[in-house]
Structures are given as structure tokens and as C-alpha cells.
Amino acid sequence: MSAVHEGRIDSQLRLRSSLGEDEDFPVEFFFRSGEDFLSFERYALDLACGNVLDLGAGVGPHTLALQERGLDVIALEIDGRLSDLQRGRGVRRAVTADFRFWSGPGFDTVLMLMNGLGPVGTLRGLARFLEHAPRLLSPGGQLLVDAAEAIPEPVGAPPDVAGSDSPWPPAGEYGGQAWIELSFEDLVGRPFRELYVDLETLLRYATDAGWRAGIAFEGEQGAYLARLTRP
Numbered sequence: 001m002s003a004v005h006e007g008r009i010d011s012q013l014r015l016r017s018s019l020g021e022d023e024d025f026p027v028e029f030f031f032r033s034g035e036d037f038l039s040f041e042r043y044a045l046d047l048a049c050g051n052v053l054d055l056g057a058g059v060g061p062h063t064l065a066l067q068e069r070g071l072d073v074i075a076l077e078i079d080g081r082l083s084d085l086q087r088g089r090g091v092r093r094a095v096t097a098d099f100r101f102w103s104g105p106g107f108d109t110v111l112m113l114m115n116g117l118g119p120v121g122t123l124r125g126l127a128r129f130l131e132h133a134p135r136l137l138s139p140g141g142q143l144l145v146d147a148a149e150a151i152p153e154p155v156g157a158p159p160d161v162a163g164s165d166s167p168w169p170p171a172g173e174y175g176g177q178a179w180i181e182l183s184f185e186d187l188v189g190r191p192f193r194e195l196y197v198d199l200e201t202l203l204r205y206a207t208d209a210g211w212r213a214g215i216a217f218e219g220e221q222g223a224y225l226a227r228l229t230r231p
Helices: 027-031 039-047 061-068 080-089 123-136 199-208
Strands: 012-017 023-026 052-055 073-077 094-096 107-112 137-148 177-184 192-195 212-218 223-229
Touching: 012 027, 023 027, 039 061, 039 137, 039 212, 039 223, 052 061, 061 073, 073 080, 080 094, 107 123, 123 137, 123 192, 123 199, 199 212, 199 223
Parallel strands: 052 073, 052 107, 073 094, 107 137
Antiparallel strands: 012 023, 012 177, 137 223, 177 192, 212 223
């Protein structure tokens, strides 16, 4: 991500997916703001209120946008290098922690954008997160999260994955539980799990975990923004 600060705004981040949806992203995409936000992002920012936790904040574009609106926002990331970058861009409150175990003061809004539930990795991880997430919210608080339904094309699993010579996803496994590999120039990261959960599945898991869940915004190709609250 430091490529933008070094003037290499045309650099590309390569994403390889076990779902067969390989893509190249301009690095500057992650630094967008204002009218460059996608429609569901703008809608989510309008819904955000009170004190906000930007969970999985990346380089902090949504945190910065909410700060400009006068909201009190904490940007949470697991990688300290991203937290340092956030501070360098003007984020006032950046925290480095694993969201699966961290709990701070109760927030009125927890914001999870750009496939925000992706880092939970699997449906089992989703269930664990939905059990943990109430600790992050104040009474009456809301969880705003976007996702998109995956339409997998069976391909070989990424390198370093057990059974990588077999078709992926394995028969009977939920199709949105992907393996992702990121690369930048000659640097290649280790494969990791990423969840793409369809709306029906999310609503079922959320209801089972005691949440009141509904759709706040629906986009194209199965993309949506969900709003979850506690009864």
C-alpha cells in the first residue's frame, strides 16, 4: 500500500481466487474517497452514527470520510503497518488488534465494508464472529456489513493448500469459502481463507445467533449491505 505514497499510483495488486475470479486492482483503488466510493459504501456511511468502529479499516478511507463528518471513529486493523499508514493519512484513532478477540467500549455503529465479513474465512468463523460481535456494540447499536454472493467456478486450489490437486471447492462445501492469494510485483503472499456469504445464509446465521437482521441496500450481482442489531 505504500506504493501510492511513493508515487507508483499505477501499481497493480493481483488477487488469485480458488473461485476462479482472478482480478487486478489499481493500488489507488484502496485510497479512494468521496464520489469515488461505491454506492453501497456511500449509503453505509450515511447510516453510520454515534461513535463508530471501522473494523478491517484497511488504509482508512471510510474512517477519514466519517472523521470529516465529525464522528468519533476508531480504525481497527490486524496489521500494524496498516495502522501506521492510517495515522500517516490523518486517522486520529488507529488500533492494531485481532478483531476476533478484541473488545473495546460499546460502539453505536460497527462498520465492515469491502466484503467486510471476508476475514472470518468460513461459515464456522462467521458463527463465532456473530457470537463475539455483541461485545462491540452499545445498547441499540448497529452492525453494517457488505458482502456479495460467490458464484464459484471449480478450479485447482492455490499452492500450499492440502489437496491442492483436487477441484476446488470440494464437493459438498459451501461455495463461498474461498482461498485467496495476493501478490504485488514480485511479492507473493501466503494463501488465506476469505468468506463470500450470500444474503440468505447470512440472515439465517444471524437469526440463529440472536440478531435482528435485514437488508439495507441491494446492488448488482448479488451484492448487498446488511444491517444487524440486537433485540
